[in-house]
Amino acid sequence: xxxxxxxxxxxxxxxxxxxxxxxxxxxxxxxxxxxxxxxxxxxxxxxxxxxxxxxxxxxxxxxxxxxxxxxxxxxxxxxxxxxxxxxxxxxxxxxxxxxxxxxxxxxxxxxxxxxxxxxxxxxxxxxxxxxxxxxxxxxxxxxxxxxxxxx
Amino acid sequence: xxxxxxxxxxxxxxxxxxxxxxxxxxxxxxxxxxxxxxxxxxxxxxxxxxxxxxxxxxxxxxxxxxxxxxxxxxxxxxxxxxxxxxxxxxxxxxxxxxxxxxxxxxxxxxxxxxxxxxxxxxxxxxxxxxxxxxxxxxxxxxxxxxxxxxxxxxxxxxxxxxxxxxxxxxxxxxxxxxxxxxxxxxxxxxxxxxxxxxxxxxxxxxxxxxxxxxxxxxxxxxxxxxxxxxxxxxxxxxxxxxxxxxxxxxxxxxxxxxxxxxxxxxxxxxxxxxxxxxxxxxxxxxxxxxxxxxxxxxxxxxxxxxxxxxxxxxxxxxxxxxxxxxxxxxxxxxxxxxxxxxxxxxxxxxxxxxxxxxxxxxxxxxxxxxxxxxxxxxxxxxxxxxxxxxxxxxxxxxxxxxxxxxxxxxxxxxxxxxxxxxxxxxxxxxxxxxxxxxxxxxxxxxxxxxxxxxxxxxxxxxxxxxxxxxxxxx
Numbered sequence: 080x081x082x083x084x085x086x087x088x089x090x091x092x093x094x095x096x097x098x099x100x101x102x103x104x105x106x107x108x109x110x111x112x113x114x115x116x117x118x119x120x121x122x123x124x125x126x127x128x129x130x131x132x133x134x135x136x137x138x139x140x141x142x143x144x145x146x147x148x149x150x151x152x153x154x155x156x157x158x159x160x161x162x163x164x165x166x167x168x169x170x171x172x173x174x175x176x177x178x179x180x181x182x183x184x185x186x187x188x189x190x191x192x193x194x195x196x197x198x199x200x201x202x203x204x205x206x207x208x209x210x211x212x213x214x215x216x217x218x219x220x221x222x223x224x225x226x227x228x229x230x
Numbered sequence: 231x232x233x234x235x236x237x238x239x240x241x242x243x244x245x246x247x248x249x250x251x252x253x254x255x256x257x258x259x260x261x262x263x264x265x266x267x268x269x270x271x272x273x274x275x276x277x278x279x280x281x282x283x284x285x286x287x288x289x290x291x292x293x294x295x296x297x298x299x300x301x302x303x304x305x306x307x308x309x310x311x312x313x314x315x316x317x318x319x320x321x322x323x324x325x326x327x328x329x330x331x332x333x334x335x336x337x338x339x340x341x342x343x344x345x346x347x348x349x350x351x352x353x354x355x356x357x358x359x360x361x362x363x364x365x366x367x368x369x370x371x372x373x374x375x376x377x378x379x380x381x382x383x384x385x386x387x388x389x390x391x392x393x394x395x396x397x398x399x400x401x402x403x404x405x406x407x408x409x410x411x412x413x414x415x416x417x418x419x420x421x422x423x424x425x426x427x428x429x430x431x432x433x434x435x436x437x438x439x440x441x442x443x444x445x446x447x448x449x450x451x452x453x454x455x456x457x458x459x460x461x462x463x464x465x466x467x468x469x470x471x472x473x474x475x476x477x478x479x480x481x482x483x484x485x486x487x488x489x490x491x492x493x494x495x496x497x498x499x500x501x502x503x504x505x506x507x508x509x510x511x512x513x514x515x516x517x518x519x520x521x522x523x524x525x526x527x528x529x530x531x532x533x534x535x536x537x538x539x540x541x542x543x544x545x546x547x548x549x550x551x552x553x554x555x556x557x558x559x560x561x562x563x564x565x566x567x568x569x570x571x572x573x574x575x576x577x578x579x580x581x582x583x584x585x586x587x588x589x590x591x592x593x594x595x596x597x598x599x600x601x602x603x604x605x606x607x608x609x610x611x612x613x614x615x616x617x618x619x620x621x622x623x624x625x626x627x628x629x630x631x632x633x634x635x636x637x638x639x640x641x642x643x644x645x646x647x648x649x650x651x652x653x654x655x656x657x658x659x660x661x662x663x664x665x666x667x668x669x670x671x672x673x674x675x676x677x678x679x680x681x682x683x684x685x686x687x688x689x690x691x692x693x694x695x696x697x698x699x700x701x702x703x704x
Contacts, residue, residue, distance in 0.1 A: 085369070093605040095509070113369070115422045120509050120603070120612060128318040129422050133370040144606045 083113040084214050085135040089121035092150035096143040103141065110207040123154050130163045136214050137167035145176035148187065155192025167213050169206070171197035233298035235282055236673040237275060238462055240305050242266055244274040247673045248282040248298070256677070256684035258668065258692070271304070272447035291454055300455040301676040304448065305462040309336035309492070310438055313358040316342055317365035317374050320512055322395070325418045326364040329394070329427035332520050333434035334461030335360070336492070344374055345381045354386050360437055361389055362430060366396030368420045375399050379406040390437050394418045394430040413437065425516055435464065463494055463520060465675025469689060470496040471518045472678050476686045482620045484658065485671060486589060487628030490529035490568055493588040494522045495596045501616040508600070508611045515616040521596045526588040528581070528630060529568040532561055539587035542646070546583045552576060557583070582639055585630050590643035599653040613656070621658035625693055627666035637663055637696050663696035
């Protein structure tokens, strides 16, 4: 057990691309996060159940096979239903099929309740920095209060 | 040469066996039984012991002690009633149930997420022997756990509460429930997917010894013979767990006991083999696993079996050309007289249908399954639960199966179950069937801790083969 922030990784839907998923696990662990990696073919239910048990701060959803839009729809709503809604949601990969400009894809996923959306060629270092910043912004205050109380 | 006695105090019968240990070989000398004396278990126990040792019925304890080493088990008023509390149904609650059953208990009810007022009323009504309270990974969820701890504190429950949840709040949980007996142990699921049920099982066993057996005379037996009882199902589980280590050709086995009140299924096999085309979802279940089903039984629980198993029973009656009302009559006969044994050919077939139904549903709940999923990368199987395909041996034990059965009793329900809805059930594909003909498994289970090699060897020497290996295909 540690004070590290817990984040959940997984490739959503009927997607079996496992190589990138393993790289992400190694990378985010080395960046100081406590990573819970659900691997490939992860359902929305699995992401959210895991978030409840682990009290995770963020879910990072990967999708590489083009069906990301359908698979990700309703994930934010499920988080709200299950009471983990302050959780940070990121999505990344080849999220849709075809040559849709990334800005369109990004807008679509943001509408679905994702906090940030990344193209396949994103610099992971940048993602980690943004994640730290988002966690601080969303959970920082609550954490500070908790620390004050325990003093 | 050493005399060793093993006695099992069941809910209706106290059964015992006298064994001799000669040159590290264990053999059965004789068996004895006497109706369990519910108010004072010692009476029945002494009778059985006297019979085994060829002593007078009225023999006093000092005369009996010292003649043989004595080991015993007790089913504790028909089962150790455990209420399981977890957080997410598929994760910690599922594990809490598994831990309770693998400790020899019976899950009398289970609760996920927050306990409601209704849940608490239900708990107070049920009066469990133990509450197994879990939830959260270490460092994970605390909200539900603290909330539930407060609710339990305010309840009228008096049973011990074993806490096996998120370690970060273990102390807080114990502090909140100061008015209860709280036993803190390691988390059942310290990390997502990591199964750690041993510590909780050990605590359940300790509570069983301290609380459940106390006051019904068993402590006298403990004092006199210096051995402590275990819950009967745990004895069988320990035997099943020990067999492969001493008998490698029995590396993957199942034992099934279809009783009057419950059906118990024990398995010892690797639950998941990783391959490129099979993805495991949910928990990786332990190698040694027990499930017990309170609604599957051939006498006391026959009324529930009728409901649970309606579909299977009706289909089977039709196949055998037996009228439904004949089954109805038979069921009312056996529910009025739980000691009733079939007298006609038809009744024997009805009895067989009931046993098959118990076996069908016991495997349905114990075994995992595969679902075919087509992905852009090809066909993939998603596995949930435990894979029993590699089981090589199935041993039928207990009342009905020990008495003798045809291969059909196990093979028919397994074949029917193989394709269940759109799932492929991971059932034994190539298993040899045996029966524990002298019903020695529970008795030998008591001896496993002290004499593992000898007890497992005798267990395997005393089973009788039912059929030759039959290749079964999906």
